[in-house]
Amino acid sequence: MTDPGSEAPRKYPRQRTLKGARIQFDGLKTYDVTVRDMSEGGVKLKLGSPFAAPHTFLLIILNPNTGISQKRACELRWQRGDQIGAQFVDHEPAAPVTKLAAAGLRRTAAPD
16 A cells, blocks of 8 residues: 555645545445545545545545535555545546435326
């Protein structure tokens, strides 16, 4: 694993953020995390409490304002206490998972 303190040039610029998210692993096990910074290539997460993070996991980034969440496949790169760094292993974000708003739906006639 790479040392998180190394100052090697980054492939993608990081953007500081503070977003709620979950990591999903071993089927349906989930753990709440906070996204501290993110780039096109990866993410830095803060865990609620230190635990041995899984080597691979699905990151589900929540957006409470829109109800839309984004899923990214990740691989653990480093861990220090309650912080981990992960690399995105999918090449682009999966299509957002949306919640359907009943108020925005209308019934249409079925084709004959």
